[in-house]
Amino acid sequence: MIDSKILSSTTLRERPDFAYILDTISPGSRVLDLGCGNGDLLYLLKQKGIRGQGIEKDEDAIVECIRKGVYVHHGDIDEGLSHHEDKRFDYVILNQTIQETRHPGDIIKECLRIAKRVIIVFPNFGYWEVRFRILFQGKTPVTDLLPYRWFNTPNLHFLSVLDFQEFCDIRGFTVEDRAFFTDLKQVKFSPNFFAKLALFQIR
Amino acid sequence: MGSNQSVGIVEPKTAVLGDLRLDNGSVLSPTVVAYETYGVLSPNKDNAILICHALSGDAHAAGFHSGSDKRPGWWDEYVGPGKAFDTNQYFVISSNVIGGCKGSSGPMSINPVSGKPYGSSFPFVSIKDMVAAQKLLVESFGIQRLLCVAGGSMGGMQALQWSISYPDALENCIILASSAEHSAMQIAFNEVGRQAILSDPNWNNGLYEDSATPRKGLALARMMGHITYLSDHKMREKFGRKPPIGNLLNSDFAVGSYLIYQGESFVDRFDANSYIYVTKALDHFSLGKGQELTKALSPAQCRFLVVSYSSDWLYPPSQSREIVKSLEASDKRVFYVELTTNEGHDSFLLPNQRQEDVIRGFLNMPVNE
Numbered sequence: 001m002i003d004s005k006i007l008s009s010t011t012l013r014e015r016p017d018f019a020y021i022l023d024t025i026s027p028g029s030r031v032l033d034l035g036c037g038n039g040d041l042l043y044l045l046k047q048k049g050i051r052g053q054g055i056e057k058d059e060d061a062i063v064e065c066i067r068k069g070v071y072v073h074h075g076d077i078d079e080g081l082s083h084h085e086d087k088r089f090d091y092v093i094l095n096q097t098i099q100e101t102r103h104p105g106d107i108i109k110e111c112l113r114i115a116k117r118v119i120i121v122f123p124n125f126g127y128w129e130v131r132f133r134i135l136f137q138g139k140t141p142v143t144d145l146l147p148y149r150w151f152n153t154p155n156l157h158f159l160s161v162l163d164f165q166e167f168c169d170i171r172g173f174t175v176e177d178r179a180f181f182t183d184l185k186q187v188k189f190s191p192n193f194f195a196k197l198a199l200f201q202i203r
Numbered sequence: 204m205g206s207n208q209s210v211g212i213v214e215p216k217t218a219v220l221g222d223l224r225l226d227n228g229s230v231l232s233p234t235v236v237a238y239e240t241y242g243v244l245s246p247n248k249d250n251a252i253l254i255c256h257a258l259s260g261d262a263h264a265a266g267f268h269s270g271s272d273k274r275p276g277w278w279d280e281y282v283g284p285g286k287a288f289d290t291n292q293y294f295v296i297s298s299n300v301i302g303g304c305k306g307s308s309g310p311m312s313i314n315p316v317s318g319k320p321y322g323s324s325f326p327f328v329s330i331k332d333m334v335a336a337q338k339l340l341v342e343s344f345g346i347q348r349l350l351c352v353a354g355g356s357m358g359g360m361q362a363l364q365w366s367i368s369y370p371d372a373l374e375n376c377i378i379l380a381s382s383a384e385h386s387a388m389q390i391a392f393n394e395v396g397r398q399a400i401l402s403d404p405n406w407n408n409g410l411y412e413d414s415a416t417p418r419k420g421l422a423l424a425r426m427m428g429h430i431t432y433l434s435d436h437k438m439r440e441k442f443g444r445k446p447p448i449g450n451l452l453n454s455d456f457a458v459g460s461y462l463i464y465q466g467e468s469f470v471d472r473f474d475a476n477s478y479i480y481v482t483k484a485l486d487h488f489s490l491g492k493g494q495e496l497t498k499a500l501s502p503a504q505c506r507f508l509v510v511s512y513s514s515d516w517l518y519p520p521s522q523s524r525e526i527v528k529s530l531e532a533s534d535k536r537v538f539y540v541e542l543t544t545n546e547g548h549d550s551f552l553l554p555n556q557r558q559e560d561v562i563r564g565f566l567n568m569p570v571n572e
Contacts, residue, residue, distance in 0.1 A: 063561055066508070084531065
C-alpha cells in the first residue's frame with residue numbers, strides 16, 4: 001500500500017483534509033494541485049490511481065516532488081493556467097494556497113474553466129483561537145496553521161468560513177460540498193468558530 | 204555530489220552506418236557517427252540512455268582517454284558509477300553529431316568523388332538529421348527502445364526532436380537549458396559568429412586548406428559564443444574589472460584575455476565549417492510556439508523532464524516554460540524545474556546537487572507511472 005517512508009512528515013491521521021479529498025476523488029480522475037508543496041497529497045492520490053500534476057513555486061518542494069515521482073510544474077499560479085484546455089481536469093485542488101494568491105477570484109474562475117470541480121482548503125480566520133489572540137493579545141495571531149509573523153507571512157488574505165461562503169454567493173459559485181476540520185477530525189458544529197481548516201468544493 | 208567515481212579510461216569509437224536521406228534531400232553515404240559508451244547493456248537491452256552534446260561538445264562525455272589525460276569528458280559530473288546517470292545501472296551512449304568535426308560525417312569528411320574534404324560542399328544538416336543518425340547508431344546495438352534520451356542546449360533540442368521523430372523509441376526525455384526554437388537574439392549571436400568566420404581572409408568560401416584555416420574568424424565566433432554561455436554574475440565574480448595578467452597588446456582587461464584564450468584554444472579543436480553547419484542547424488530548428496508547438500509535440504509518448512536555470516540569459520527559463528506548457532496542453536507527462544544558479548547557460552554542465560537529485564528521481568520512477 002502506501003509507502004509512508006516517502007512522505008515527508010504527514011500521515012492521513014494528521015491530515016483529515018487529505019483523507020477527505022482522497023475519499024472524494026475517485027480512481028481514474030485527473031487532478032491539478034495548485035501550490036502542491038512537497039507533493040504529499042499528489043503522492044497519496046497517485047497511490048489511489050488518480051492521475052495528478054502539481055504547480056509549486058518553491059524549488060526545494062519541486063525537487064522533493066520529482067523525487068517522489070509526482071508530476072510538477074515549477075511556476076507561479078498567478079502567472080496563468082491559460083494553456084490548459086477547458087475542463088481538462090476533473091478536479092483542481094487549492095489546498096492552503098488561495099490565501100497566498102494575488103487575485104483569488106480570478107484564479108478560482110480560471111480553475112472552474114479548466115476543471116469540473118474545484119476543491120479549496122484554507123485556514124479559517126474565524127477559528128476561536130485566532131479570535132481570542134486578537135481579542136486578548138491585541139496582536140496579529142500566530143497559530144500552527146497561520147504560523148507566520150505579520151512581516152514574513154506569504155499569506156496575502158485572511159478569510160473565515162463565512163467570508164468564503166459570502167464570496168461564493170457574490171461570485172455565483174455553486175457550493176457542492178463543505179467540510180471542516182480541527183487537528184485530527186472533522187467539525188460539524190458551528191464551523192466558523194470551531195474549525196481550524198475549511199474545505200469547500202465548488203463548481 | 205553522490206560519487207566521485209569515474210568511468211575510468213574510455214575508448215572513442217566510430218560506427219559506419221547505412222545511408223541517410225537528409226532533410227534537404229541529399230543522401231549521406233555512408234553515415235559515420237563517433238560515439239562512446241559507458242556501463243553495460245542489459246541482456247534485454249532495456250537500460251540504454253543516449254546523451255546528446257551541445258554545440259561545441261563531442262562524444263567524450265565521461266571518463267578519460269588515457270592515464271595522462273587531465274580533463275575528463277564534458278558531463279563527467281553526471282555520468283559514472285553512482286552518479287545521476289549511474290553506469291552501474293545504465294548503458295550510456297554518448298553520440299557525436301553529424302555536421303560536426305569530432306569524427307562523425309561532416310565538412311571534414313573526405314568526399315569520395317574528389318578525394319578531398321567536403322568543406323562547404325557538405326550537405327546542410329538539420330537537428331532532425333543529427334537525431335536520425337543517432338537512431339541508426341542506437342539500432343546498430345540492437346536497441347529498439349531507449350530508457351532515456353538526455354541533453355542540454357543543442358543536446359536538449361536533439362532530445363526533444365527524438366520524442367517526436369521516434370515516439371516509440373524512448374521512455375524518457377531530459378531537456379536541459381534548451382528551446383523549441385531560437386529567438387531572434389539567439390540567431391543574432393550565431394550570425395555574428397558566422398560573419399566573423401566568413402570575413403576571415405582565409406575563409407575561401409569554406410574551401411580552405413589545413414595549412415591556412417580561418418582561425419581568427421573562428422576564434423572571434425567562439426569569443427562571442429562564450430560570452431553568452433556565462434552570466435553577468437559569473438563574469439563579475441571571475442574577472443570584475445581586473446587588469447590583464449599578461450599580454451597587454453591584446454587586451455586591457457582580464458575578461459578580454461580570458462576570451463582570447465578561449466577563442467584561441469577553440470580553433471585547435473574545432474573546424475570553422477562545422478561551426479557554421481552546426482549553428483545553422485540550431486537556428487533552423489523550429490517546432491513553433493504556442494498551439495503550433497503543442498501540435499508539433501503531440502506525437503510524443505515519453506515522459507519529460509525539463510530543467511531551466513535562473514541565470515541563463517541565452518536560453519532563458521521562459522523558453523523552457525514554452526516547451527512545458529505545450530507539452531501539458533498536449534496532455535504529456537512532464538516535470539519542470541527552474542534551478543536557481545549563478546553560472547548562466549553553462550549551469551547544466553556544472554556540479555549541482557539539485558540537478559543530480561531531479562535527474563536521479565526522474566530516472567528512478569517506474570516506467571509505467
